[in-house]
Amino acid sequence: MTSVNGSYYNDFIRGCQDETLGKIVNFLWREIFGECVKNMEVRDALYIIFGYLLGSILFARLGGLIFKKTDIMAESPDKNPGTMNAFTYGGFRCGVFTLCGDLFKGFLPVFLYRSGELPENPLMLSFVMAAPVLGHILPFYDIKHGGKGIAATGGFMFALDVRIALIAAIVFAVVFFTTRYVSVGSLTITALFPILMLIFYPGQWVVFGLSLIFTALAWWRHRANIKRLMNGTENKFEKKKK
Numbered sequence: 001m002t003s004v005n006g007s008y009y010n011d012f013i014r015g016c017q018d019e020t021l022g023k024i025v026n027f028l029w030r031e032i033f034g035e036c037v038k039n040m041e042v043r044d045a046l047y048i049i050f051g052y053l054l055g056s057i058l059f060a061r062l063g064g065l066i067f068k069k070t071d072i073m074a075e076s077p078d079k080n081p082g083t084m085n086a087f088t089y090g091g092f093r094c095g096v097f098t099l100c101g102d103l104f105k106g107f108l109p110v111f112l113y114r115s116g117e118l119p120e121n122p123l124m125l126s127f128v129m130a131a132p133v134l135g136h137i138l139p140f141y142d143i144k145h146g147g148k149g150i151a152a153t154g155g156f157m158f159a160l161d162v163r164i165a166l167i168a169a170i171v172f173a174v175v176f177f178t179t180r181y182v183s184v185g186s187l188t189i190t191a192l193f194p195i196l197m198l199i200f201y202p203g204q205w206v207v208f209g210l211s212l213i214f215t216a217l218a219w220w221r222h223r224a225n226i227k228r229l230m231n232g233t234e235n236k237f238e239k240k241k242k
Contacts, residue, residue, distance in 0.1 A: 043116065044124040048131045051109035055135020055152055059101030060086040063094040073145075077235075078224065081147045084182045099151060106132045106155025114159065126210040129156040133214065137221065148221040150186045153214060157193070164196045180236040183225035190218035 060081035064072035072089040073079050083102060087095030106129075113128045114120060133149040133156070158165035168189040176185035194211040201207060219226070228234035 040121070043113075044121065044127070047109050047113045047128045048124075051105075051128055051131030052135040052140075054105045054109060055132030056139035056141065057101070057105060058136070058139060058147065059098040059105075060090070060094075060147070062101070063097040064090050067091060067094040067097070079145060081145070083151050102136065102147075102151035103155040103158070105136070106152035106157075107159045108132075108155075110156045110159035122204065122206045126207055129160065130210060130214075132156065133217075137217070148186070148218065150190070150218065153190070153193075153218070161200060164193070164200060167196060168192060181229070181234060183222055183229065183234060187219060187222055187226070190215045 058081040060083070061071060061073060063086055064070055068090050072094065073081050073085065075089045076085045078085075083095060083099045086098035090098070109128050109132055110125070113125065133152045136149045136152045137146040139146050154165060154168060157168055171192060172185040172189045175188045176182060179185070194208060194215055197204065197208045197211045225234060
């Protein structure tokens with residue numbers, strides 16, 4: 001039976017420790033937090049808190065301030081601080097900045113957790129994966145105006161298993177370019193996530209349970225989109241006209 005610890009992607013993670021990137025991130029992490037990361041309970045709590053705080057950085061809003069000198073979400077009907085709104089209302093540079101930032105904040109905590117010296121705890125790994133997504137959806141400074149967490153979910157997928165991330169990315173691209181609905185692509189890959197977990201990690205019920213929670217949460221956050229899709233009023237993606 002394949003375990004999360006024994007995954008194919010874990011070989012990549014371990015290999016990174018012999019490369020420059022792995023050495024840098026592990027050195028900086030140890031220098032900043034010292035002996036804390038050598039205690040499993042403290043380490044787990046540290047990564048969860050770090051993931052949530054990192055997830056609370058809304059790169060769409062930050063990108064709008066950097067590239068447009070304004071809160072671009074004010075122009076968006078749904079006010080969602082997500083990648084597509086960043087592209088639509090902030091322009092290409094803002095969109096790329098948001099996409100990379102949201103992927104990175106989902107990826108980094110899980111990458112650091114899995115590349116550490118202590119063994120993984122599947123339950124705590126699930127919490128570390130959840131932390132940046134919850135931070136994005138419910139940022140501590142403005143819990144009513146968070147995002148939907150799709151790109152952050154993609155980031156932790158990549159840190160968990162590159163196969164799952166690539167399949168999700170391909171499926172999203174096919175669905176999006178076929179329908180031109182971002183929401184349909186997002187709903188499709190979140191529904192696919194638990195199935196992929198069963199395929200690649202049979203018997204890993206803790207992580208599978210988390211994937212079901214992520215799917216339910218994503219669909220709940222898209223409830224307005226689902227209603228508009230059913231009514232035929234959902235907006236298709238198009239470049240904002242100048």
